[in-house]
Amino acid sequence: MITIIDYGAGNLRSVVNAISRLGYRAKVTSNPKEVVDAGAVILPGVGAAADTMANLLRLGLANPLRRFIAEGRPFLGVCIGLQVLFSGTEEGGWHECLGIIPGVVRRLPPGLKIPHMGWNQVKQKVPHPIFDGVPDEANFYFVHGYYVKPDDGSLVAGETEYGIPICSVITRGNLVATQFHPEKSGEVGLKIYHNFIKMAQATQISGL
Amino acid sequence: MLTKRIIPCLDVKDGRVVKGKSFVELRDAGDPVELASFYYQEGADELVFLDITATPEGRDTIVDVVRRISEKVFIPLTVGGGLRGINDMRRMLLAGADKVSINTAAVLNPGLIRESADKFGSQCIVVAIDAKRIQNSNQPRWEVYIYSGQKSAGIDALDWARKVVELGAGELLLTSMDADGHRAGYDIELTCAISEAVSVPVIASGGAGTPEDLYQALVLGKADAVLAASIFHYRTYSISEIKQYLAKRGIPIRI
Numbered sequence: 001m002i003t004i005i006d007y008g009a010g011n012l013r014s015v016v017n018a019i020s021r022l023g024y025r026a027k028v029t030s031n032p033k034e035v036v037d038a039g040a041v042i043l044p045g046v047g048a049a050a051d052t053m054a055n056l057l058r059l060g061l062a063n064p065l066r067r068f069i070a071e072g073r074p075f076l077g078v079c080i081g082l083q084v085l086f087s088g089t090e091e092g093g094w095h096e097c098l099g100i101i102p103g104v105v106r107r108l109p110p111g112l113k114i115p116h117m118g119w120n121q122v123k124q125k126v127p128h129p130i131f132d133g134v135p136d137e138a139n140f141y142f143v144h145g146y147y148v149k150p151d152d153g154s155l156v157a158g159e160t161e162y163g164i165p166i167c168s169v170i171t172r173g174n175l176v177a178t179q180f181h182p183e184k185s186g187e188v189g190l191k192i193y194h195n196f197i198k199m200a201q202a203t204q205i206s207g208l
Numbered sequence: 209m210l211t212k213r214i215i216p217c218l219d220v221k222d223g224r225v226v227k228g229k230s231f232v233e234l235r236d237a238g239d240p241v242e243l244a245s246f247y248y249q250e251g252a253d254e255l256v257f258l259d260i261t262a263t264p265e266g267r268d269t270i271v272d273v274v275r276r277i278s279e280k281v282f283i284p285l286t287v288g289g290g291l292r293g294i295n296d297m298r299r300m301l302l303a304g305a306d307k308v309s310i311n312t313a314a315v316l317n318p319g320l321i322r323e324s325a326d327k328f329g330s331q332c333i334v335v336a337i338d339a340k341r342i343q344n345s346n347q348p349r350w351e352v353y354i355y356s357g358q359k360s361a362g363i364d365a366l367d368w369a370r371k372v373v374e375l376g377a378g379e380l381l382l383t384s385m386d387a388d389g390h391r392a393g394y395d396i397e398l399t400c401a402i403s404e405a406v407s408v409p410v411i412a413s414g415g416a417g418t419p420e421d422l423y424q425a426l427v428l429g430k431a432d433a434v435l436a437a438s439i440f441h442y443r444t445y446s447i448s449e450i451k452q453y454l455a456k457r458g459i460p461i462r463i
Binding site for chain 2: 011021113144185
C-alpha cells in the first residue's frame with residue numbers, strides 16, 4: 001500500500017491522480033501511526049520548506065518519517081518533499097529541516113528567472129531502478145526557487161542545468177527524492193511513480 | 209537547459225470551450241475535457257483555463273471540469289477568470305489546478321497577491337495582465353484593462369507588472385488586447401518590455417497566427433512561454449507541428 005502524507009500540501013490530489021492512473025490505490029493520511037505501518041511513503045509538496053517543516057512537526061510526523069527512512073523502507077519525496085529531508089534551508093531565513101540528508105537548501109543564483117519554472121532535462125548520474133525505462137536527459141516539470149546541495153555528492157542521481165548544475169534527483173537505497181514534479185511531467189513522470197511502486201513491491205517481497 | 213513552453217488556452221463558458229476576437233464574438237470550440245486530453249497527448253507543456261462564465265452555476269461547472277481534467281492530464285493546469293479571493297483560489301487548487309490566475313481581483317485589491325502568495329506559494333500565483341496600447345503616445349505605452357477587457361484600470365502595464373512581482377506573483381500571463389484573436393502576431397514590443405522589466409517568467413498571449421509568430425514572441429519578445437487558442441482549437445496548426453518548427457529554428461523545446 002502506498003501512503004501519501006497529507007500535511008496540507010496543495011498538490012496532493014495530483015499525486016493521488018497519478019497513482020490511480022497507474023491502477024493502484026493510495027492511502028492519504030496525516031496520522032503518524034499510519035506512517036509507521038506504511039509499506040511505502042510519498043511526501044509531496046509545493047510552497048515553502050519552512051511551512052512544510054512546521055506542519056510535519058505540528059502533526060507529529062517528523063519522527064515517524066525519520067524512522068521510516070532510517071529503516072531503509074521505500075520513500076519518495078517530491079519538490080518540497082525533497083528539500084525538507086536536508087539539514088536546513090535558507091528560504092525565509094535559516095530554518096532547520098528533518099536532517100535526514102546532510103546538506104543545505106540554497107536560493108537559486110541571480111541572473112536567470114526565479115522560480116525555475118518549466119520543463120528541463122534530467123541527466124542520470126547513477127543507475128537506479130527509479131530510472132527504469134526513463135531515457136537519459138528526459139524532460140521533467142520543475143517549479144522552485146531553491147535547490148538542494150548534499151554534502152555527499154554521490155547521492156546526486158540526477159542533475160539539471162539552470163545557470164548552474166542543480167541536483168534534481170537524490171537516491172540512497174530505497175530513498176528517492178526529486179526536485180521536479182513527476183505528477184506534472186506527463187508519461188515519463190508517471191513512469192517514475194510506476195518505478196517507485198515496483199521498488200516498494202520488490203521490498204515487500206524480499207521481506208525488508 | 210530550460211525549454212520554452214507551448215500553452216494552449218481554453219476559454220470556458222458554461223462548460224464549453226469558446227473563442228472570441230478582441231474579447232468579443234464568441235464561437236464554440238468544443239468540450240474542455242476532450243480538448244485538454246487531446247492537447248496533452250499532442251505534447252502541450254501546460255494548459256490554461258480561463259472561466260468566462262458570469263454566473264455562480266457556471267463557477268461550479270468549471271470546478272468540475274478542472275477535477276475531471278486533472279484525473280487524466282498530467283501537466284500543469286492554470287485556472288483563472290472570476291477568482292475574487294482566497295476561497296475561490298483554494299477551491300480551484302483543491303480541484304486539481306496547479307496555479308491560479310488573477311486579474312481584476314488583483315487590480316481592485318493588490319493585497320490579495322501577497323496574501324495568496326503567502327498562503328499557497330508564489331509558484332502558484334499567476335497575475336494576468338490585459339494590456340492595450342495607448343494611441344498617439346510619444347513612447348510606446350500600454351494600459352491595464354480589467355473586467356475582461358471592458359474597463360481601463362488607469363494604470364501603466366509596465367509599472368503594474370513590476371508591482372505585482374514585488375507583491376509575490378510567480379508568473380505573468382500577458383495578453384495584448386490589440387492583438388488578441390486577430391492571428392496577426394503577438395505584440396512583440398509589449399512582450400519584450402514586460403519580460404525585461406520583471407524577474408519572473410512571462411507567458412505571451414494574444415495574436416498567434418503562424419509558427420513564426422510564436423518564434424518571434426520567444427526570441428524578440430523574450431517570453432518564457434507562449435499561449436495560443438484559435439490556431440490550436442481550429443486545428444490550423446498542431447502543437448507537435450509548431451514544436452518541430454521551433455526546435456528546427458534552435459529554440460529549446462520539449463519534443
